Amino acid sequence: MTQTLLAQPLTAAAFTPFGDVLDANGAPDKLINADLCGRYHDRATLDFADGRAGISIFDAVPRSLPYAFDLVERHPEGSQAFVPMHQNPWLVIVAPDAGGRPGDPLAFLVGPGQAINFHKGTWHGVLTPLHAPGLFAVIDRIGAGTNLQEVRYPAPWRVIA
Amino acid sequence: MTQTLLAQPLTAAAFTPFGDVLDANGAPDKLINADLCGRYHDRATLDFADGRAGISIFDAVPRSLPYAFDLVERHPEGSQAFVPMHQNPWLVIVAPDAGGRPGDPLAFLVGPGQAINFHKGTWHGVLTPLHAPGLFAVIDRIGAGTNLQEVRYPAPWRVIA
Numbered sequence: 001m002t003q004t005l006l007a008q009p010l011t012a013a014a015f016t017p018f019g020d021v022l023d024a025n026g027a028p029d030k031l032i033n034a035d036l037c038g039r040y041h042d043r044a045t046l047d048f049a050d051g052r053a054g055i056s057i058f059d060a061v062p063r064s065l066p067y068a069f070d071l072v073e074r075h076p077e078g079s080q081a082f083v084p085m086h087q088n089p090w091l092v093i094v095a096p097d098a099g100g101r102p103g104d105p106l107a108f109l110v111g112p113g114q115a116i117n118f119h120k121g122t123w124h125g126v127l128t129p130l131h132a133p134g135l136f137a138v139i140d141r142i143g144a145g146t147n148l149q150e151v152r153y154p155a156p157w158r159v160i161a
Numbered sequence: 162m163t164q165t166l167l168a169q170p171l172t173a174a175a176f177t178p179f180g181d182v183l184d185a186n187g188a189p190d191k192l193i194n195a196d197l198c199g200r201y202h203d204r205a206t207l208d209f210a211d212g213r214a215g216i217s218i219f220d221a222v223p224r225s226l227p228y229a230f231d232l233v234e235r236h237p238e239g240s241q242a243f244v245p246m247h248q249n250p251w252l253v254i255v256a257p258d259a260g261g262r263p264g265d266p267l268a269f270l271v272g273p274g275q276a277i278n279f280h281k282g283t284w285h286g287v288l289t290p291l292h293a294p295g296l297f298a299v300i301d302r303i304g305a306g307t308n309l310q311e312v313r314y315p316a317p318w319r320v321i322a
Binding site: 022023024028032033036037038039040041042043044046052053054055056057058059060061081083084085086087112113115117126127133134135137138139142 | 199201
């Protein structure tokens with residue numbers, strides 16, 4: 001039986017168990033360039049079991065709400081950051097780990113000016129833009145092996161906002 | 162005497178001596194997520210003499226054209242990527258090295274869907290958005306020391322587009 005999930009606005013506090021919210025909220029750590037630029041310094045927990053960090057570009061097909069899914073995945077060997085190259089809202093789905101399987105998922109609506117970084121091994125849904133272009137810079141582990149576990153829930157979830 | 166510089170549209174070919182253009186042009190290296198997402202894999206030459214990669218958020222005051230500058234800088238110990246979190250055009254200024262000093266600069270107008278990565282030690286202008294919000298994710302070296310050389314040209318340059 002399909003269960004319904006209400007997407008909540010993304011906040012750093014709510015996202016803490018799953019990863020980092022990267023934005024320019026609050027005071028910058030440093031003013032640079034003759035005070036014309038604020039640097040919010042080193043805001044993502046980049047964490048790679050091996051390999052190294054790399055930047056890739058993801059171009060994903062926009063989805064629409066309500067959004068149904070049954071698949072989540074995780075990368076056991078590295079963190080993964082999604083940086084939107086646009087100001088459109090998009091969806092992030094995460095789930096706590098429950099003994100090596102994903103527990104009940106949570107959905108977040110990511111607003112303009114927010115990027116996220118999943119901590120290493122965090123269960124999450126696939127990249128889910130809600131508008132074109134579905135363009136993101138992704139900072140994740142470049143290395144050997146698949147670094148991917150995929151699990152399907154027994155019944156689909158339906159996300160509304 | 163001020164010299165005028167015409168900003169040219171950013172292309173990977175023209176930018177090759179200075180760094181990488183990160184975009185979703187051409188065929189993706191891999192289709193993921195049941196073919197709903199193209200991965201343009203590992204497109205930036207991340208290169209750090211020491212320290213490690215980190216993600217920071219930069220929030221810069223938008224400038225306007227014509228744009229006058231006399232300062233360029235370089236980071237001798239690491240590459241630096243600028244990923245716009247918006248679709249507005251912005252300006253990238255670079256210069257070849259001429260015996261430890263910057264040679265004559267070049268200006269590029271960066272279009273929607275393009276990010277850039279300066280190779281380690283490349284002379285470049287400060288982050289120059291042309292519209293609000295001036296919000297970028299920056300992937301650069303996190304480590305000890307200043308990792309910054311700043312040089313002023315004897316006379317300002319004026320960028321037009």
